Amino acid sequence: MRDPINVKKVDLSVKFCGLEFENPFILSSGPPTSNAEKIGRAFEAGWAGAVTKVLGSKPRPDPHPRIAGLHYGGKLIAIENIESVIYPLKEWLPKITELKKKYPEKILIPNLMGGADPEIWQGMIKDVQEAGADMIELNLSCPLTDEVWAVGAILGQNPDLTREATRLAKEVATVPIMVKLTPNVTDITLIAKAAERGGADAISAINTVQGLIGIDLENMEPLPSVRGISSFGGISGPAIKPISLRCVAQIAKTTKLPISGIGGISKWEDAVEFFMVGASTVQLCTSVMLRGNRMINELKDGVSSYLYKKGFGSVKEIVGCILSKLKSQENLDYSYWVLPAVDAARCTKCELCRVACQDAGYAAIKIEGDLPKIDEEKCNACGLCIQVCPHGALLLKPSLSNKSNK
Template sequence: MARLETEFLGVTFDNPFFIGSASPTLSGKHLQKIIDKGWGSFVVKTLSVDKNIRPDVRPRLASVRKDGTLSGLQNCELITTHHLDWWERELKPIQETGAPFVTSIMATPDLDDWAFMGRWAEEHGASIVELNVSCPHGCPEEHMGMFIGQDPQLVHDVTKAVKDEVSIPVMTKLTPNVMDITQVGKAAEKGGADALAAINTVAGIIDVDIYNATAAPFVLGKGTIAGNSGPQVRPIGLRIIAELAQSVNIPLSGIGGIDSWYNAIEYIMLGATTTQNVTAAMWYGFGIVEKWKQKTLAFMEEEGYDTIDDMVGAALDGVSSYDHLEVEDHLYPEVDDGKCLHCNRCTVACADTGGGAIKVPKINDINDEECLGCALCAVVCPVNAIEMVVRGGSRRWTRDEGPPQE
């Protein structure tokens, strides 16, 4: 029988679905609710030494939506606004529950501060300490967050400073705002990281009010470059988890645009053992995890997976460099007349931006000589009535081999 119980860094969790470090984990009340709703664990909102605590701006969130569904979220929220004595009181009842949890910490490149915060996290019940070297807004200006995460040497030094001070596992949280994530991941691993978490938010501007000439999040007439999350960043997160899984030898926690159980399994199949979820909790509430657990168990039973570990990295063999992708020069679109709505989206797309191979009114009468094999028609079809099939023989090769000789 399939089970969701997950072992990560020597700690056993009821399931692999965590709430990540952000506003959903900003107080003891929130943390208790996460436990009660059945999440696998949570990452306490990033803590720091008292001198680094600053107030948040209002408002600090903006979004992009389509037909009422969230496409992307931007935030310029900072780390916790509370000092450590407040957090000591908040975490005490959470410790008494016995639930394992992760505490996120941050500091400047002052290694003594990192060491102190690592000890503080361990002394106040953390099963794992997460090093936030990746926040893209507010913190870099203070030589924290992404300022450290973009420098492999600083990532190494910070990781080592904490690892040398604690007995609990250390997980370094990486920024996607770098040229080569593998170099940063390897630096953290060399510094002693027991695991990597990726990704933190992507720096960007999510929206511009063209009528008032200002940018999100519209703080008294001004905006800022801030952290973007939600479905729009999921391709970046999946790519980075795959790259890390193929370049380091420590476990991974996947983050970025996970708004369904399906997305969580995508991260797991690319190499993550656990996932961290924030935007989904903001959009749907903590109760969404019950559906995720049910759907994941049903999927595992159907596909023959007994444990989460059985799925970790299952899709990695299917991730190849472009040069090793196979070429099939006899793949053409085929239209299912029973599904086709005759909306002509495929014909317009093909005529204007493809090869012009699909004609009306006989949509299924496709001119193979004009077809580019790009699958644009299948992509734009609103009812999945088009699939790419082999027609007229089959010839395959990889790009580094070159095409077969006639």
């Protein structure tokens, strides 16, 4: 058993944009940060920082209801929200001041949303700085915006507007400016590089993925239904993690900016993956909505134990460590060949592997003596059988044979 004293020697603190975070875990802008009381409780629970819910000079209300979920296999894997609220900045300024007085060691980051008017952006930034903000997150990514007031993703989907909004912010900023990017673009690296050219100190990515979570078939209404109608909303939760990881990795490979990773993080293993693709801190929202602030201890303990087990003393040692292993398709080794191997002790004879291979693979699995048997001549080593096995009874192992041109 690992010595817990040594595990505690792992340094979870990180320096991000010159600011000292006691650990890399931040509450993302959303319902868990919609008022000062929630943020205070989160700080006391152990979160190193928090990004406020969206603040702006032009408040907007929320529809009711505004959340619907996607379930698969009995588990909630995604949430769509059609939240449109923007809280009045002036009402939040004294709350920012009070939070910083009470929790001076914590990092407080107002999330600001403004339009194309430079005076609005710069006025908001001056106000939150004076109130005591440690950093500012520019919201150029909210998908729940309208064309009447050009804010959120309407700005963040355009490189020129992103660069200009960032430049305007930096003109008056005395604290770091972090630009929050939308995944709802063709190439997120173009937007990230535009923010970098505008002078951004950091990138946070990603905001929610625009989507439609589902339809109420009984009432024939889109979800979430507001008197029978709805809107395209922002999808969050575990289902979007692959998109988030890809975006963070792409940003890390094409800019020099520090990154705060967001999107689908629900356990410590997810956080470690984000560190490895280039994030120095991570932000969580949906998982906290579902499980509460108590998960912070699991995150810290899990990451500490992992780092100790792997021989690392701090988070920064693994930031971006796998980026060199992400290459274009033509750089893969096509001569490498693997084959499935069956672990008889784990096999429950469910035959899911055989069915999948028969109907969507290469008909390379048959059942002999109640166990799967791999026909190596037919097998194309696609890996489908490994993924459908619910008990880990199949593993891919390197093979001496080379059938890459088969």
